[in-house]
Amino acid sequence: MSNAESKFQEEISLLKTQLEEKDHQMSVQVMEMESLRTTSLQSYTRGREEGLQAGHSAAVASFKASPxxxxxVFRQGSSFYANGFTVCAEQFKNLGHLPSDFDFSFLDTRADGFGRIGGVGPSE
Structure with a gap:
């Protein structure tokens, strides 16, 4: 093998090593991003469920106390909390536990079902 061929083989080998290292780095980054996505999704889901439960519980107590x-109480909640609250309010209304003239206008919900509190909530 000539000197030029040997040098060419070394360069090819070096490039291959660099590509393998880069591939490994990218694989690690992808795994880290996937882990972060999974963790974020779990936190979001847990927060959503807790908010819905808290809103529902608060609605039961507050509607029984006073409309x-x-x-x-509704205005002080988060959007998920408000959604749970709204669902409960509708249940109370349907079961006849609220006055027939009860004003639901403060329960401003969007088409996607996420509650909005006093006009504040997830952006449209």
């Missing part, structure tokens, strides 16, 4: 108090 006027319920509005204030």
């Amino acid at each position: 006027e108090y319920a509005e204030e």
Whole structure:
């Protein structure tokens, strides 16, 4: 093998090594991103479920106490909390546990079902 061929083989070998290292780095980054995505999704899901449960529980207690108090409790919640609250309010309405003239206007919900509190919530 000539000197030029030997040098060419070394360069090819070096490039191959660099590509393998880069491939490994990319694989690690992909795994880290996937782990972060999974963790974020789990946190989101857990927060959503806790918010829905808290909103539902708060609605039960506050609607039983006073419909006027319920509005204030609703306004203090998060969007997931508000969604749980809204679902519960509809259940109360359907079961006849709220006055027939009860004003639901403060329960401003969007088409996707996420509650909005006093006009504040996830962007449209």
